[in-house]
Every structure is written in C-alpha cells, then in structure tokens.
Amino acid sequence: MAMDIEELKQKLPNITDPGLLQALLNHGKIMDLQPGKVITEPGQFVKMVPIVLEGSIKILRMDEDGKELFLYFLEPGETCAMSLTCCTASRPSEIKAVTEERTQLLAVPIEKHEEWSDQYKQWKDFVAITYQTRFHEMLVALDAVAFKRMDERLMRFIVTKMKQHKTNELHTTHQEIANELGTSREVISRLLKQLEKKKWIELGRNVIYVRDDFEELIS
Amino acid sequence: MAMDIEELKQKLPNITDPGLLQALLNHGKIMDLQPGKVITEPGQFVKMVPIVLEGSIKILRMDEDGKELFLYFLEPGETCAMSLTCCTASRPSEIKAVTEERTQLLAVPIEKHEEWSDQYKQWKDFVAITYQTRFHEMLVALDAVAFKRMDERLMRFIVTKMKQHKTNELHTTHQEIANELGTSREVISRLLKQLEKKKWIELGRNVIYVRDDFEELIS
DNA sequence: TCAATTTAGTGACATTGCTCACAAAAAAAA
DNA sequence: TTTTTTTTGTGAGCAATGTCACTAAATTGA
Numbered sequence: 001m002a003m004d005i006e007e008l009k010q011k012l013p014n015i016t017d018p019g020l021l022q023a024l025l026n027h028g029k030i031m032d033l034q035p036g037k038v039i040t041e042p043g044q045f046v047k048m049v050p051i052v053l054e055g056s057i058k059i060l061r062m063d064e065d066g067k068e069l070f071l072y073f074l075e076p077g078e079t080c081a082m083s084l085t086c087c088t089a090s091r092p093s094e095i096k097a098v099t100e101e102r103t104q105l106l107a108v109p110i111e112k113h114e115e116w117s118d119q120y121k122q123w124k125d126f127v128a129i130t131y132q133t134r135f136h137e138m139l140v141a142l143d144a145v146a147f148k149r150m151d152e153r154l155m156r157f158i159v160t161k162m163k164q165h166k167t168n169e170l171h172t173t174h175q176e177i178a179n180e181l182g183t184s185r186e187v188i189s190r191l192l193k194q195l196e197k198k199k200w201i202e203l204g205r206n207v208i209y210v211r212d213d214f215e216e217l218i219s
Numbered sequence: 220m221a222m223d224i225e226e227l228k229q230k231l232p233n234i235t236d237p238g239l240l241q242a243l244l245n246h247g248k249i250m251d252l253q254p255g256k257v258i259t260e261p262g263q264f265v266k267m268v269p270i271v272l273e274g275s276i277k278i279l280r281m282d283e284d285g286k287e288l289f290l291y292f293l294e295p296g297e298t299c300a301m302s303l304t305c306c307t308a309s310r311p312s313e314i315k316a317v318t319e320e321r322t323q324l325l326a327v328p329i330e331k332h333e334e335w336s337d338q339y340k341q342w343k344d345f346v347a348i349t350y351q352t353r354f355h356e357m358l359v360a361l362d363a364v365a366f367k368r369m370d371e372r373l374m375r376f377i378v379t380k381m382k383q384h385k386t387n388e389l390h391t392t393h394q395e396i397a398n399e400l401g402t403s404r405e406v407i408s409r410l411l412k413q414l415e416k417k418k419w420i421e422l423g424r425n426v427i428y429v430r431d432d433f434e435e436l437i438s
Numbered sequence: 439t440c441a442a443t444t445t446a447g448t449g450a451c452a453t454t455g456c457t458c459a460c461a462a463a464a465a466a467a468a
Numbered sequence: 469t470t471t472t473t474t475t476t477g478t479g480a481g482c483a484a485t486g487t488c489a490c491t492a493a494a495t496t497g498a
Contacts, residue, residue, distance in 0.1 A: 063366040085351040132304040138357050146364045147282040
C-alpha cells in the first residue's frame with residue numbers, strides 16, 4: 001500500500017510541513033483495519049501512536065469486571081492522548097481502543113515523538129491540540145456520568161453516533177448501546193421504547209431510525 | 220517576599236536546571252493564598268500556570284446548576300494540565316480550582332510555556348509528566364462516578380483527604396463532603412453513620428476520626 | 439423446513455440515592 | 469444566659485436504575 005505525500009497531506013489537512021509529512025511517511029506504518037478490531041486493551045503496552053487517516057476509533061474505559069464506558073471517538077486527523085502519555089511513560093494502556101468502522105491509520109513509533117516535537121513546530125502543535133481536545137472530551141464524558149440521567153445520556157449518545165456515521169439509521173443492538181453506556185440492556189430497551197412512543201425514533205431489529213430533527217428535539 | 224534559587228530548587232525537587240530555575244524566578248510570581256481561596260472558576264480566562272510550592276489546590280468540575288465534583292489535588296511540585304490546555308488555546312477555564320489549605324504557588328505567565336519548552340528539556344518533561352498524571356487522575360475520577368457506589372466513593376474520598384492532610388482527623392462537615400462528591404448531605408450522613416457502626420470511624424461535630432487501619436479495611 | 443440462536447419487550451421487584459420534613463445537639467452570637 | 473445558627477440524625481416516600489424471569493419475534497443455520 002504505497003502512499004505519497006500529496007495523499008497524506010490531503011488526509012491530514014492541519015499538517016502542511018513537507019518535512020514532517022515526509023518523516024511521517026518514512027517512519028509511520030499505514031494500517032488498514034476492519035471494523036471492530038481491538039487496537040489496544042487495558043494492560044497492554046503501546047509502542048505506536050495511531051493517527052487516524054480514515055474511519056474512526058472508539059475509546060472506552062473499562063472497570064475490573066469488564067464493564068465498559070464510552071469516552072470519545074478519534075476521527076480522521078486525530079490521535080489518542082493516552083497513547084502519547086502511556087508510551088512516553090512506558091506504562092500499559094489504561095483504555096480500550098476499537099475501530100468503529102473500516103479504518104486506516106498511520107502508526108508512528110513513539111520514539112519519533114520527542115524527536116519531532118523539537119524539530120517540527122507543527123508536530124508540537126498537533127500534540128498540544130490533541131491534549132486539549134482529549135481533556136475536553138474526558139470532561140464531557142465525566143459530566144455525563146456524574147450529572148446526567150440515563151435518558152439524556154442515551155439521547156446524546158444517539159446524536160454522537162449519528163454524527164459519527166453521518167446517518168440517521170443506527171445499526172446496532174440495544175445490548176451494544178448498554179455496554180457502551182455502562183448499563184444493562186433492559187434499561188436501554190425501555191428508554192428507547194419511550195423515545196419511540198414520543199415518535200422521536202423508530203425501532204427495528206438491529207436498527208434505530210432517528211428523526212431528522214432529533215438533535216433539536218432533545219436540547 | 221524574596222525567594223532565591225536554592226529555596227525554589229528545594230521546593231521543586233524534579234527541576235534542577237539552574238537556567239530554568241532562574242527563569243521561573245524571573246518571570247513567575249510567588250503568591251501566598253489563604254485556604255479556600257478560589258483561584259479559577261469555570262468561564263474565567265486563565266493567564267497563569269500555577270505551580271504549587273506548598274500546600275495544595277483542589278480541582279473540581281461543575282455542572283450548569285453549580286453542582287460540584289472533586290477531581291483531584293495538586294500537590295507541591297505539580298501543576299494543572301487544564302491551565303496549560305486552556306491557556307494555550309485561550310479558552311476559558313473548564314474547572315474550579317480552590318486552595319485546600321494555606322498554599323504558596325508560583326504563577327508563571329503562559330507565554331513562557333512555549334518558549335521554555337523549546338529551551339529547557341526539564342520544562343518539556345515537567346509538562347509531559349503533568350499531562351500524564353492528570354489524565355490518569357481524570358480516569359480515576361471517572362471510574363468512581365461510572366462504576367462505584369457512593370459508599371465506596373466516600374471511603375476512597377476519606378482516604379484521599381487523610382493522605383492529603385497527613386492526619387486521620389478530618390475537619391470538615393457532611394455538607395462539604397456531599398458537595399465534593401456531588402450528592403446530598405443526608406446521603407453522606409447516613410453512610411458515615413454506617414461506617415461508625417462498623418467502628419471504622421468516629422463522628423464528631425465538624426470532625427471525623429478515622430481508624431489508623433482504615434485504608435486496609437476498605438480495600 | 440424446523441430447531442437453535444439472537445434480539446427485543448416487559449412485568450415484578452430490589453437497591454441506591456434523592457428529597458422533604460422535622461428533631462435534636464452543639465456552637466456561636468447576642 | 470438566651471437566642472440563633474450550624475450541624476447532624478433519621479424516617480418516609482419517591483424516582484432512577486439494576487436484576488430476574490419469562491415471552492415473543494426475527495434471523496440463522498442445520
């Protein structure tokens with residue numbers, strides 16, 4: 001799978017420095033992954049910083065019993081702050097990362113991070129923006145579990161998924177949603193039924209049809 | 220309030236570079252704050268990065284209704300990742316920062332951050348470790364609200380406070396604890412009473428006496 | 439086609455935590 | 469010392485969520 005600078009530049013619009021782009025190509029490894037591929041799990045050591053080129057990666061926190069909680073998506077042009085912190089400290093991962101769809105990423109060896117942050121201002125900025133974005137998203141995730149009820153969390157989750165997949169047909173099961181919100185299937189089934197009664201969504205097997213104006217309705 | 224390099228070096232054991240120490244002294248402002256002083260509130264713009272020299276700072280998240288949630292403490296030698304991200308992006312603060320005790324801090328203007336991270340490796344490392352530590356603590360806070368019941372959260376909170384103040388006598392009210400755990404006073408009163416019944420703590424007005432082996436008991 | 443599996447719907451009940459209401463004790467203020 | 473304020477204790481009821489049990493529909497696969 002050959003990729004040239006032009007193509008990479010196009011996929012990473014906020015990186016324009018030709019030297020950095022070349023370095024990314026030289027030292028990074030392009031990977032194409034199927035949906036649902038587990039990239040990292042808690043406890044595993046991470047040696048690569050994954051930069052999403054196409055598709056998306058779902059970041060989840062897990063507790064000891066394997067219960068999960070959705071934190072945020074990594075979209076094209078983004079990377080995981082956790083991989084930066086864990087790598088540099090050579091600590092095992094604290095999160096689970098799974099491809100949400102067919103995903104192409106550029107895996108950069110962590111050693112290059114320090115080198116590049118001295119050499120390329122754009123890399124330094126990229127890392128800074130990454131920390132900033134991720135911190136903010138962690139706070140959003142925290143707000144949800146700390147201050148919101150499950151109905152609101154579910155509605156926001158639906159919106160997030162819709163935006164992510166750019167569709168108002170969500171192909172998923174109630175069980176899957178329950179897992180990502182850290183609750184039980186029954187709770188999700190019941191809450192979805194309530195939304196259906198309000199005519200905000202329609203339910204099918206493995207699919208949820210969401211009304212176009214759903215986002216305005218819930219806010 | 221004059222401080223010389225030797226004194227600063229002693230207060231920041233992980234910074235040894237004389238150039239950096241001098242720069243910190245030249246451009247940073249030493250501040251002495253009373254306990255309970257609000258350093259930053261959500262919405263407020265931050266122009267300084269506060270490095271704790273003595274005492275500690277409590278970092279809280281707030282929701283729209285003013286409900287609070289304790290995130291973590293900043294201890295001597297530490298700084299706030301949020302101040303770094305918010306400042307550089309010139310965004311308003313997303314958290315509330317309050318001195319937990321009498322606190323001395325070094326307020327560094329944000330402009331120096333970029334300059335120093337090119338110039339001093341130790342500053343770059345300091346920032347990297349800050350991000351790492353804060354991310355980890357955010358995850359711990361998230362675990363608590365997402366996966367733990369209030370009784371366990373309360374017990375962990377007691378341990379955190381004990382370690383923070385290096386004592387097993389906590390001088391606080393039930394209301395205050397409730398605020399920091401984002402719940403109501405009645406809930407905390409009842410749970411504390413349960414702990415007292417188990418003889419793990421003793422309750423007084425404005426004080427909780429904690430058994431020395433409390434931490435082993437709860438884990 | 440028919441059995442097995444997956445997914446969803448739902449009632450009943452337990453648990454956790456929140457809210458309201460009020461009492462009592464302790465401390466502070468007058 | 470009285471009065472007022474702050475802090476704590478506690479019952480009762482309720483709302484949100486979690487759990488168990490079972491049914492039914494849709495899909496898969498033998």
